[in-house]
Amino acid sequence: MAPRNRKLQEEAIASARRIQFQTSRNCLIVFLFWVTSLHIVGLFFFTRGFLLTRLILDDQSTCNTPPTSIDRNPDCWYPKQFSKAIIIVIDALRYDFTIPEPDxxxxxxxxxxxxxxxxxxxxxxxxxxxxxxxxxxxxxxxLKGLTTGTLPTFIDAGSNFAGTAITEDNIIQQLLSAGRKIAFLGDDTWTSLYPLHFDVNMTHPYDSFNxxxxxxxxxxxxxxxxxxxEDQEWDVLIAHYLGVDHAGHRYxxxxxxxxxxxxxxxxxLENIVKKVDKDTILLVMGDHGMDPRGDHGGDSQGEIEAALWMYSPKPFIGSSNLERTVDQxxxxxxxxxxxxxPVPFNNLGSPIIDVFLEESQSSWRNVAHASRITASQVKRYLEEYARIKGQDIEHRAMRDWALADSMWNETISYDFSDxxxxxxxxxxxxxxxxxxNLEQCRRLWAEFNPSSMNFGLGILLSSILTCxxxxxxxxxxxxxxxxxxxxRIGLGATIGCIFSIIAAATVFYSVSILTASLAGYAIGSLLAFASTILSIRRRLRFQPNFTFENCVAVLVFLIHAILFTSNSFTIWEDxxxxxxxxxxxxxxxxxxxxESIAGNVSRYxxxxxxxxxxxIASYSxxxxxxxxxxxKTTFYASDLSTTTSPQTVLGLFIVFLILPRVIRRYLVQSGSWEGGAKPWIGLGLPLGLVMVVAYWALDAADNNGWLSNTDALGFYxxxxxxxxxxxxxxxxxYGWFHGPHCLDIKVNSISKVDFKADDTPSLHDSDLRVQIQGRNNAYGSFYLLFVVNSFIALALLSKPxxxxxxxxxxxxILALLELNQTAEKKSYLPVVVMFGLLAHSHFFSTGHQATLPSIQWDTAFIPSSEIVYPFSPMIIIANTYSAHILTSLCLPLVGLWRQQSIGPYDNLENLGRIAILKIFYHAIISTSATIxxxxxxxxxxxWKVFAPRYMMGGISLLxxxxxxxxISFGIGVSKTFKDISEIFGY
Incomplete structure (x- = not known):
């Protein structure tokens, strides 16, 4: 019975250790989730204070309530000049596209x-x-600016994937209120902004993002x-073309x-002009321009300079002898x-002078009338805005108003017959x-909320201290x-949420329940963590390891964090x-x-x-x-293109041909070229990479017009x-979850040899010796196969x-892992810092910058011809932050590579510190950019440098x-430890 009891006891101990490991692993994952939640709350409050949207007033202008006295008995505020309008928007029509240059x-x-x-x-x-x-x-x-006359706020750029209906006063609503019929064709962004404004029988929207x-x-x-x-059943016809914009993005x-x-x-346009009558005004405009590569979103000259052309068979343009540059x-x-x-209530624009000049160049009568009406409406809007915000209007533009109004009242009688x-x-x-007034609003429109910003920064700094x-x-x-x-964190978070909700419901009525809950959750959980730390303060020991590479790592870490103190440093971060x-x-x-001078020189x-x-990577x-x-841009075929050169696709093929051999070499060096590694790296990875190259070869053929049937090519x-x-x-x-590991069993037969009295050898029965191949890197090699699977997907979603x-x-990363094995006492700090540096560096070398125009929107359509939520935004994120994702996936290899198959519990301790250290690094970098x-x-x-970098840092942190x-711990590490533990009986 003793052997049986001993076996049962060993099984019970093993079962208890597995349960202990699973509990510790789950607790570590939940702890990482808590740190992530602190980052989400901190960024939420900072963003809420930093990128506030402007206050939208619900007031509507009406013909019955003009902003100033009207004595000319017009149709509304001003005599109507045209009954119909045709508005043609050619997306991304840059101004210089319309100016001929014969040479x-x-x-x-x-x-x-x-x-x-x-x-x-x-x-x-x-x-x-x-x-x-x-x-x-x-x-x-x-489009919001072109229809409301208001200025955008920076955070609105994030809604470019999915617009919400415009509720403030706008020219489309004014047309509808006046009983005009509106026909619409083209970009479906209009129908998301104005869902019930267009005549259903004359509306034909199309998907806009492909x-x-x-x-x-x-x-x-x-x-x-x-x-x-031909039918002429409309009063206003709007058509929004997208081909020019898409050609710019693609080529x-x-x-x-x-x-x-x-x-x-x-x-x-030639065909449309033939259909315009004297009672109709034709407007052809670009909503924005494009930069030299065809992208847009920023504020470079090419991006902000669009074209506007107005035409009618009836003469209506005066000559002001002024430069023909107007705001949209x-x-x-x-x-x-x-x-x-009526002029929409929130409008901040000015009437275009040429349109209101009479035939005589010296007659500004209509310009005076139109500018006084518009200025009066803007003044009314500013006064209402200040009243609701509880502020006084004191900026310089109001002094200009007083001067203009005084001039009008004192020197000009309101007699338009003279x-x-x-x-x-x-x-x-x-x-x-x-x-x-417009310039003042541009400078002062961003109404920052220092309290919300400081609270968000406090949460981010507290999360850094926690890590x-x-x-x-x-x-x-x-x-x-x-x-x-x-x-304790759970208890503190619960108490914090309860108290904050009660406070929001009884005292702070202006604070929403969601905002109060988030604040209470963060404060309560942080206080609970702090109290726990105080209760174990005797176990707190800060014992820095002042090795040479550790000191350099800290120095590099700090230099990266302080880059954002200067716009020049931020610009040249790459x-x-x-x-x-x-x-x-x-x-x-x-x-x-x-450490290797007396040993294996190949290590260093x-x-x-x-x-x-x-x-080599910095070349891209x-x-x-x-x-x-x-x-000089090297990522694309040229500075003036966003297409990939055929030579780059060839380079991708060569690199992907070499990569499996490189991985095999490292697995052989670590003794792990066994079991599942051979079919996985020898066949599975090359097959996936060949398909990726094939996809981008088809894309190159499509871009260069090598094949005629483009529809079939798109389908393929x-x-x-x-x-x-x-x-x-x-x-x-699925194969990784159920397939073989990078292990193999080798059985050697050893024969016993005896010698007779005359020294003649005599063979007896053989002994069997069992040897497990790949044991010394069992964790790292198996987890690497998981990384390889994700690499194939990331390679597809990234350009060649x-x-x-x-x-x-x-x-x-593989070279870095081998390099780290030379240390007698491994220090994870330099390796983790290097992982963070590589993530940021390859963010730039994968064709990105901390600017809106560098976002590769077209990659959302790699697996689909239309926007599919939530997958399309996820693809954009995977493309933009592919380097951050890959380094995070590879992070467990720092603690698993060449780690002998000891108990998983001991490995989990190191992996937990490595994970928190990686998050610690990115949190400091992102918080520095935010500060x-x-x-x-x-x-x-x-808005050109610091805000985009903070936004890029915040998203990359999450x-x-x-x-x-x-992915790394919840799926990869958990599966790796489970399988290896079962194999070796841990």
């Missing part, structure tokens, strides 16, 4: 010539303007617009496809007054008020304390990171050299490989506007992309040059948190 060889010039030619031929019937957009130059925000489709929407608009022009402006689209638009919001009061409508009056003087005074205490302050088994932490990576890599290589050679790869870049004079591309994603994320992971960058990143964005919130470059918590 230029740029493909986008001399293609759309109609507006300029007609304006030159009949200047009293047409006018061509440089149409200045307010950033952000995204379509949804521009930037790879240049023709479907435009052809659909052309199909319906000309029958509508860049200087491309044959762009020229084809501009020629097509020129022909469309100026179209709102101009068109409203021309159509006999043409000899000096109408120009009061007109220019009112226009000056409007311009100055720091866990990583560096707790002596001994920190994993044992996580359960106690969570119990180049600075290359230097920081090289510095830390040299220190780690020198440490490896010292991995540091040299790492340095070479870092230099996308230059931001501020770098243009000292930077989407089918192949879905096959790759299914293969890598579903089939391969980015795929090369990610392959280099994976190679660098300096708050500090420089009145800086000239805040991506790292969730990837580390859910």
């Amino acid at each position: 230029s060889d740029l493909l986008y010039l001399n293609a759309l010539t109609l507006p300029f030619d007609i304006t030159q031929r009949v200047p009293r019937n047409a006018a061509l303007y440089k149409f200045i957009a307010d950033p952000p130059t995204t379509t949804l925000q521009r 930037v790879w489709d240049l023709h479907t929407l435009d052809n659909g608009v052309n199909k319906h617009i000309f029958p509508l022009l 860049g402006p200087d491309h044959p496809e762009m020229r084809k689209k501009l020629i097509q638009m020129n022909q469309v 919001i100026d179209i709102v009061p101009t068109l409203s007054l021309l159509l006999g409508l 043409e000899n009056k000096n109408w120009r003087t009061p007109a220019e005074a009112y226009l000056k008020f409007l311009r100055n 720091g205490v866990y990583c560096f302050g707790i002596e001994g088994q920190a994993i044992e304390l996580v359960s106690m932490f969570l119990q 180049r600075i990171l290359t230097f920081l990576i090289a510095t830390l890599a040299v220190s780690m290589t020198l440490a490896a050299y010292r 050679s991995h540091g040299i490989i790492f340095l070479v790869l870092s230099r 870049r996308v230059c931001r506007e501020e770098q243009s004079r000292s930077c 591309k989407i089918s192949l992309a879905r096959t790759i994603l299914g293969y890598s994320l579903i089939a391969a992971n 040059m980015a795929g090369i960058s990610l392959a280099i990143l994976l190679y660098q 300096w964005a708050a500090h420089f919130r009145r800086h000239l470059m805040v 991506v790292v948190d969730l990837t580390t918590t859910i």
Whole structure:
């Protein structure tokens, strides 16, 4: 019975240890979720205070309530000049697309010539303007400005994927209130902004986000617009073309496809002009421009300079001898007054002077009338806005108003029959008020909430302190304390939520229940954690390890964190990171050299490989506007394109041909080229990579017009992309869950030999010796297979040059893991800091910058021809933060690589510290960017440099948190420990 009891006792102990491990693992994952929740709450409150949307007033202008006295008995506020209007929006129509340059060889010039030619031929019937957009130059925000006359706020750019209905006063609503019929064709963004405003029988919206489709929407608009022009059952016809914008995103402006689209638009305008009668005004406009690569969203000159062309067979344009540059919001009061409508209540624009000048150049009578009405409405809006906000209007523009009004009342009688009056003087005074007020609003519109910002920063800093205490302050088994932490954190969070909800319901009525709950949750849980730390303060020991590489890692860490104190440092972060990576890599290589000088010299050679790869990766870049004079874009085929060169696809094929051999080499060196590694790396990975190369080869063929049947090609591309994603994320992971490990059993037969008296050998029965191959890297090799599956999907969702960058990143990680094995006493700090640096560096080398135009929106359509929520936004995030995702997936390898198959509980302790340390690094970098964005919130470059960098840092922090918590630990580590423990009986 003794052996049986002993066996039962061993099984009970093993079962208890498994339960203990599972409990500790689950507690660690929940603790990581809690840290992530602190980051979410901190960023929420900071963003709520930093990127506030403006106050939207619900007031509506009406004909019965003009903002000033009206003595001319007009149709409404101003005599109606036109009964009908045709509004053609050519998305991304840059101003220089419409200006001929006979001696230029740029493909986008001399293609759309109609507006300029007609304006030159009949200047009293047409006018061509440089149409200045307010950033952000995204379509949804521009449409809001073009219809309401208001300024956008920066946070509105985040809603460009899904607009919400406009509730403030706007020209579309004014048309509807006046009983006008509105027909609409084209970009479905309009129907999301104005869902019930267009005549259902004359509305034909089309999906707007498939930037790879240049023709479907435009052809659909052309199909319906000309029958509508013949029927004339509408009062206003709006058509929004997208082909030019999509050609820019896909190919860049200087491309044959762009020229084809501009020629097509020129022909469309020729046909429309023939249908315009004298009672109709035609407006052709771009909602924004595009940068040299065809992107938009920022505030570069090419992005904000759109074109506006107005035409009518009836003469209506005067000559002001002024530069024809107008703000986009100026179209709102101009068109409203021309159509006999009230100016929308929230409008901040000015009437366009040329449109209201009479035939005589010296007569400014109508300009004075229109500018006084518009200025009076703006003043009424400002007074109402100040009343609701409880503020006084004291800025300089109001002094301009007082001067203009005094001039009007004292020197000009309100008699429009007198043409000899000096109408120009009061007109220019009112226009000056409007311009100055607009500039003041642009500078002061962002109403920051310091209390909310400071609270958010406090939560972020507290989360950093929490991670720091866990990583560096707790002596001994920190994993044992996580359960106690969570119990008290849960209690504190519950109490905090209850008290905050009661306070919001009884005292602070202006605070929403959600906001109060989040604040109470964060404060309560942090106080509970702090109380727990105080109760175990005797176990707190800060014992820094002052090794050379640790000191360099801390120095590099701090330098990266303080980059955001300067806009110049932030702009050149990509180049600075290359230097920081090289510095830390040299220190780690020198440490490896010292410890390997008497042993295996090849160990520290991995540091040299790492340095070479870092230099190669830095070659891939996308230059931001501020770098243009000292930077050349290498990520795309040229500075003026967003397409991939065929040579890059060939390079991707070569790199992917080498990558499986590189991984095999590292597995062989670690003794893990056994079992499942051979079919996985030898066959499965190459198959997935070949399919990725095939997809991008098809894309190159599509972009370069090598194949004629583009519809079939698009179908094949989407089918192949879905096959790759299914293969890598579903089939391969299913095989990983149920397939073999990187282990093999080798049985050796050993014969016993005896010698007789005469020294003659005699063979006896053999003994069997069992040897487990791959045991010394059982954890790391098996987990690496999980990483490889995700790598295939990331390579597909990244463009070819980015795929090369990610392959280099994976190679660098493997070299770094081998380099770290040379340390006699492993220090994880330099390795984890290097992981963070690599994530940020390869963010840039995968074709991104901390700017809106660098977002690769077209990748959302790799597996689909239309937007599919929530998958399309997830694909954009995976593309943008592929380097952060890959480094987070590889993070457990820092503690698992070449880790002998000891008990999983011992490994979990190290992995917990490594995970918290990685989050600690990214939290400091992101919080630093957030702090300096708050500090420089009145800086000239805040919306161009500091705010985008803070937003990029905040999203990357959450991506790292969730990837580390859910995928790396929740799935990868859990499965790895479970299988290896069962194999070795732990």
